[in-house]
Protein backbone atom coordinates (compact mmCIF):
# COMPACT_ATOMS: atom_id res chain seq x y z
CA UNK A 1 0.00 0.00 0.00
CA UNK A 2 1.47 3.34 -1.04
CA UNK A 3 0.58 6.14 1.33
CA UNK A 4 -0.82 9.10 -0.50
CA UNK A 5 -0.46 12.53 1.02
CA UNK A 6 -3.83 14.13 1.71
CA UNK A 7 -4.10 16.80 -0.92
CA UNK A 8 -6.43 19.64 -1.69
CA UNK A 9 -8.82 17.37 -3.56
CA UNK A 10 -10.92 14.42 -2.43
CA UNK A 11 -12.53 13.49 0.88
CA UNK A 12 -9.44 14.34 2.87
CA UNK A 13 -9.35 18.03 2.01
CA UNK A 14 -11.47 19.18 4.96
CA UNK A 15 -9.68 16.79 7.28
CA UNK A 16 -6.31 18.45 6.73
CA UNK A 17 -7.26 21.03 9.33
CA UNK A 18 -8.16 18.46 12.00
CA UNK A 19 -5.47 18.31 14.69
CA UNK A 20 -4.24 14.89 15.83
CA UNK A 21 -5.98 13.85 19.05
CA UNK A 22 -2.72 12.60 20.52
CA UNK A 23 -0.14 15.23 19.58
CA UNK A 24 -2.03 18.14 17.99
CA UNK A 25 -0.11 17.94 14.72
CA UNK A 26 -2.13 18.85 11.62
CA UNK A 27 -0.10 16.99 9.01
CA UNK A 28 -1.51 13.59 8.15
CA UNK A 29 -1.02 10.99 5.48
CA UNK A 30 -4.07 9.64 3.69
CA UNK A 31 -3.84 5.83 3.91
CA UNK A 32 -7.02 4.52 2.31
CA UNK A 33 -10.74 4.99 2.06
CA UNK A 34 -13.30 2.55 3.44
CA UNK A 35 -17.09 2.82 3.26
CA UNK A 36 -16.64 6.35 1.93
CA UNK A 37 -14.47 7.58 4.83
CA UNK A 38 -10.82 8.63 4.60
CA UNK A 39 -8.36 6.97 7.01
CA UNK A 40 -5.54 9.28 8.05
CA UNK A 41 -2.31 8.67 9.90
CA UNK A 42 -0.60 11.44 11.87
CA UNK A 43 2.82 12.17 10.45
CA UNK A 44 4.22 13.04 13.84
CA UNK A 45 2.97 10.35 16.26
CA UNK A 46 1.51 7.73 13.91
CA UNK A 47 -2.07 7.91 15.27
CA UNK A 48 -4.72 6.47 12.94
CA UNK A 49 -8.12 8.15 12.70
CA UNK A 50 -11.13 9.01 10.60
CA UNK A 51 -11.76 12.76 10.85
CA UNK A 52 -15.30 13.66 11.93
CA UNK A 53 -15.88 17.26 10.87
CA UNK A 54 -19.62 17.35 11.61
CA UNK A 55 -21.29 17.86 15.02
CA UNK A 56 -21.55 15.31 17.85
CA UNK A 57 -25.30 15.33 17.32
CA UNK A 58 -24.89 14.11 13.74
CA UNK A 59 -22.52 11.42 14.96
CA UNK A 60 -24.95 10.27 17.66
CA UNK A 61 -27.76 10.07 15.09
CA UNK A 62 -25.87 7.32 13.31
CA UNK A 63 -26.40 5.21 16.46
CA UNK A 64 -30.10 5.90 16.85
CA UNK A 65 -30.68 4.73 13.30
CA UNK A 66 -29.02 1.35 13.43
CA UNK A 67 -26.20 0.17 15.57
CA UNK A 68 -27.54 -2.21 18.17
CA UNK A 69 -29.85 -4.01 15.74
CA UNK A 70 -29.32 -4.66 12.06
CA UNK A 71 -26.24 -2.46 12.29
CA UNK A 72 -23.00 -3.40 14.01
CA UNK A 73 -24.96 -6.02 15.95
CA UNK A 74 -27.62 -8.33 14.50
CA UNK A 75 -29.43 -8.06 17.80
CA UNK A 76 -27.52 -6.76 20.83
CA UNK A 77 -30.12 -7.95 23.32
CA UNK A 78 -30.24 -11.45 21.93
CA UNK A 79 -26.44 -11.58 22.25
CA UNK A 80 -26.66 -10.81 25.96
CA UNK A 81 -25.41 -14.21 27.22
CA UNK A 82 -22.30 -13.97 25.04
CA UNK A 83 -21.70 -10.32 25.90
CA UNK A 84 -21.99 -11.06 29.59
CA UNK A 85 -19.37 -13.78 29.32
CA UNK A 86 -16.98 -11.07 28.17
CA UNK A 87 -18.08 -8.81 30.99
CA UNK A 88 -17.71 -11.53 33.64
CA UNK A 89 -14.05 -11.93 32.68
CA UNK A 90 -13.58 -8.16 33.00
CA UNK A 91 -15.32 -8.04 36.39
CA UNK A 92 -12.97 -10.79 37.55
CA UNK A 93 -9.88 -8.86 36.43
CA UNK A 94 -11.03 -5.64 38.08
CA UNK A 95 -11.98 -7.45 41.27
CA UNK A 96 -8.45 -8.79 41.67
CA UNK A 97 -7.08 -5.24 41.57
CA UNK A 98 -9.71 -3.24 43.50
CA UNK A 99 -12.64 -5.30 44.73
CA UNK A 100 -14.68 -2.57 46.40
CA UNK A 101 -15.81 1.02 46.10
CA UNK A 102 -17.56 3.01 43.40
CA UNK A 103 -17.61 2.35 39.68
CA UNK A 104 -18.73 4.50 36.77
CA UNK A 105 -19.23 3.14 33.25
CA UNK A 106 -19.07 5.44 30.24
CA UNK A 107 -21.04 4.01 27.31
CA UNK A 108 -23.04 1.44 29.30
CA UNK A 109 -25.46 0.64 26.42
CA UNK A 110 -28.16 -1.76 27.72
CA UNK A 111 -26.54 -2.13 31.16
CA UNK A 112 -25.26 -5.69 30.73
CA UNK A 113 -21.95 -4.90 32.43
CA UNK A 114 -23.56 -2.84 35.19
CA UNK A 115 -25.90 -5.71 36.01
CA UNK A 116 -22.85 -7.81 36.91
CA UNK A 117 -20.75 -5.00 38.39
CA UNK A 118 -23.41 -3.77 40.82
CA UNK A 119 -23.08 -7.00 42.82
CA UNK A 120 -19.57 -5.93 43.75
CA UNK A 121 -19.22 -2.16 43.36
CA UNK A 122 -21.61 0.71 43.89
CA UNK A 123 -22.16 1.11 40.16
CA UNK A 124 -23.63 3.61 37.75
CA UNK A 125 -23.37 4.36 34.06
CA UNK A 126 -24.22 6.72 31.26
CA UNK A 127 -25.01 6.39 27.57
CA UNK A 128 -26.44 8.55 24.82
CA UNK A 129 -28.57 5.63 23.61
CA UNK A 130 -32.06 6.19 25.02
CA UNK A 131 -33.48 2.75 24.30
CA UNK A 132 -30.48 1.08 25.93
CA UNK A 133 -30.80 3.21 29.05
CA UNK A 134 -34.51 2.47 29.35
CA UNK A 135 -33.74 -1.24 29.24
CA UNK A 136 -30.93 -0.84 31.79
CA UNK A 137 -33.15 1.05 34.24
CA UNK A 138 -36.52 -0.58 33.81
CA UNK A 139 -35.62 -4.18 33.11
CA UNK A 140 -32.23 -4.66 34.73
CA UNK A 141 -32.82 -2.15 37.55
CA UNK A 142 -29.34 -0.70 37.37
CA UNK A 143 -28.36 2.92 37.95
CA UNK A 144 -27.92 4.44 34.51
CA UNK A 145 -28.71 7.74 32.87
CA UNK A 146 -29.20 8.96 29.36
CA UNK A 147 -26.85 11.82 28.60
CA UNK A 148 -23.51 13.13 27.47
CA UNK A 149 -20.60 12.23 29.76
CA UNK A 150 -18.91 15.59 29.17
CA UNK A 151 -22.03 17.61 29.99
CA UNK A 152 -23.70 16.00 33.02
CA UNK A 153 -22.97 16.89 36.64
CA UNK A 154 -20.62 14.40 38.29
CA UNK A 155 -18.71 14.53 41.57
CA UNK A 156 -14.94 15.04 41.29
CA UNK A 157 -12.40 12.65 42.87
CA UNK A 158 -15.21 10.26 43.69
CA UNK A 159 -14.82 6.94 41.87
CA UNK A 160 -12.49 3.97 42.37
CA UNK A 161 -13.14 2.79 38.81
CA UNK A 162 -14.11 4.41 35.55
CA UNK A 163 -14.61 1.86 32.80
CA UNK A 164 -15.12 2.26 29.05
CA UNK A 165 -15.66 -1.00 27.16
CA UNK A 166 -15.16 -0.67 23.41
CA UNK A 167 -16.14 2.96 23.67
CA UNK A 168 -13.11 5.21 23.22
CA UNK A 169 -12.77 4.39 19.51
CA UNK A 170 -16.30 5.72 18.95
CA UNK A 171 -15.61 9.20 20.30
CA UNK A 172 -14.84 12.26 18.24
CA UNK A 173 -12.68 13.67 21.05
CA UNK A 174 -11.43 10.83 23.27
CA UNK A 175 -8.90 13.08 25.03
CA UNK A 176 -11.74 15.12 26.55
CA UNK A 177 -13.37 11.95 27.85
CA UNK A 178 -10.14 10.81 29.48
CA UNK A 179 -9.72 14.29 31.01
CA UNK A 180 -13.12 13.97 32.62
CA UNK A 181 -12.50 10.37 33.66
CA UNK A 182 -9.28 11.46 35.36
CA UNK A 183 -11.10 14.25 37.21
CA UNK A 184 -13.90 12.07 38.59
CA UNK A 185 -11.48 9.35 39.73
CA UNK A 186 -10.22 9.40 43.29
CA UNK A 187 -6.47 9.77 43.74
CA UNK A 188 -5.23 6.20 43.19
CA UNK A 189 -8.43 5.30 41.30
CA UNK A 190 -8.25 3.46 38.02
CA UNK A 191 -9.50 3.71 34.48
CA UNK A 192 -10.03 0.45 32.59
CA UNK A 193 -10.81 0.35 28.90
CA UNK A 194 -10.84 -1.94 25.91
CA UNK A 195 -10.31 -0.96 22.29
CA UNK A 196 -8.93 -2.37 19.05
CA UNK A 197 -5.14 -2.37 18.59
CA UNK A 198 -4.14 -0.86 15.26
CA UNK A 199 -0.59 -2.08 15.88
CA UNK A 200 -1.68 -5.74 16.18
CA UNK A 201 -0.58 -8.28 13.60
CA UNK A 202 -4.23 -8.80 12.65
CA UNK A 203 -4.64 -5.13 11.71
CA UNK A 204 -1.35 -5.10 9.81
CA UNK A 205 -2.10 -8.33 8.01
CA UNK A 206 -5.65 -7.48 6.99
CA UNK A 207 -5.11 -3.83 6.09
CA UNK A 208 -8.34 -2.06 5.28
CA UNK A 209 -10.27 -5.33 5.59
CA UNK A 210 -9.62 -5.42 9.36
CA UNK A 211 -13.07 -5.77 10.98
CA UNK A 212 -12.38 -2.98 13.48
CA UNK A 213 -11.86 -0.40 10.74
CA UNK A 214 -15.51 0.50 11.04
CA UNK A 215 -16.36 4.11 10.20
CA UNK A 216 -18.09 6.27 11.26
CA UNK A 217 -18.72 4.28 14.45
CA UNK A 218 -15.01 3.73 14.97
CA UNK A 219 -13.14 7.01 14.49
CA UNK A 220 -9.91 6.49 16.46
CA UNK A 221 -7.56 3.54 16.07
CA UNK A 222 -5.06 3.29 18.91
CA UNK A 223 -1.82 1.44 19.36
CA UNK A 224 -0.13 0.85 22.71
CA UNK A 225 2.09 3.84 21.97
CA UNK A 226 -0.62 6.34 21.08
CA UNK A 227 -3.07 5.22 23.78
CA UNK A 228 -0.30 5.20 26.38
CA UNK A 229 0.58 8.77 25.49
CA UNK A 230 -3.06 9.94 25.61
CA UNK A 231 -3.40 8.44 29.10
CA UNK A 232 -0.09 9.65 30.55
CA UNK A 233 -0.77 13.18 29.33
CA UNK A 234 -3.74 13.16 31.72
CA UNK A 235 -1.91 11.73 34.71
CA UNK A 236 -3.17 8.19 34.14
CA UNK A 237 -0.28 5.74 34.32
CA UNK A 238 -0.91 2.40 32.57
CA UNK A 239 -0.34 -0.56 34.93
CA UNK A 240 -1.79 -3.37 32.83
CA UNK A 241 -1.54 -3.91 29.08
CA UNK A 242 -3.03 -7.10 27.75
CA UNK A 243 -5.36 -8.43 25.07
CA UNK A 244 -8.81 -9.86 25.68
CA UNK A 245 -10.74 -12.58 23.91
CA UNK A 246 -14.23 -11.95 22.68
CA UNK A 247 -17.15 -14.30 23.11
CA UNK A 248 -19.77 -14.24 20.39
CA UNK A 249 -22.69 -16.42 19.56
CA UNK A 250 -22.52 -18.36 16.32
CA UNK A 251 -25.34 -16.12 15.13
CA UNK A 252 -23.35 -12.99 15.96
CA UNK A 253 -20.35 -14.31 14.02
CA UNK A 254 -22.36 -15.37 10.99
CA UNK A 255 -24.09 -12.01 10.98
CA UNK A 256 -20.75 -10.21 10.75
CA UNK A 257 -19.41 -12.57 8.14
CA UNK A 258 -22.46 -12.65 5.92
CA UNK A 259 -24.73 -9.72 6.57
CA UNK A 260 -23.16 -6.61 8.13
CA UNK A 261 -22.30 -4.22 5.27
CA UNK A 262 -22.21 -7.19 2.91
CA UNK A 263 -23.73 -7.64 -0.56
CA UNK A 264 -27.45 -8.32 -0.77
CA UNK A 265 -27.04 -11.95 -1.84
CA UNK A 266 -24.93 -12.79 1.20
CA UNK A 267 -27.40 -10.96 3.45
CA UNK A 268 -30.23 -13.02 2.07
CA UNK A 269 -28.27 -16.23 2.73
CA UNK A 270 -27.82 -15.16 6.37
CA UNK A 271 -31.57 -14.44 6.67
CA UNK A 272 -32.32 -17.84 5.14
CA UNK A 273 -30.08 -19.61 7.68
CA UNK A 274 -31.50 -17.61 10.54
CA UNK A 275 -35.14 -18.24 9.65
CA UNK A 276 -34.44 -21.95 9.82
CA UNK A 277 -32.88 -21.55 13.24
CA UNK A 278 -29.52 -22.75 11.95
CA UNK A 279 -27.53 -19.83 13.28
CA UNK A 280 -28.02 -21.21 16.81
CA UNK A 281 -28.11 -18.20 19.12
CA UNK A 282 -27.15 -20.12 22.25
CA UNK A 283 -23.72 -21.29 21.10
CA UNK A 284 -20.99 -19.03 22.43
CA UNK A 285 -17.48 -19.15 20.99
CA UNK A 286 -14.51 -17.34 22.53
CA UNK A 287 -11.70 -16.17 20.34
CA UNK A 288 -8.62 -14.10 21.10
CA UNK A 289 -6.77 -12.94 18.01
CA UNK A 290 -4.73 -10.48 20.10
CA UNK A 291 -6.12 -7.34 18.50
CA UNK A 292 -8.28 -6.04 21.34
CA UNK A 293 -6.37 -4.24 24.07
CA UNK A 294 -7.29 -4.04 27.72
CA UNK A 295 -5.49 -1.24 29.53
CA UNK A 296 -5.78 -0.36 33.19
CA UNK A 297 -4.30 2.99 34.19
CA UNK A 298 -3.95 4.49 37.64
CA UNK A 299 -4.38 8.07 38.73
CA UNK A 300 -1.56 9.27 40.94
CA UNK A 301 -2.01 9.51 44.70
CA UNK A 302 -4.00 7.46 47.21
CA UNK A 303 -2.97 4.14 48.70
CA UNK A 304 -1.23 1.43 46.59
Ligand SMILES: [Zn+2]
Pocket residue numbers: 020021022023024025042043044045046047
Ligand atom coordinates in the same frame (compact mmCIF):
# COMPACT_ATOMS: atom_id res chain seq x y z
ZN1 LIG B 1 -0.20 12.79 16.22
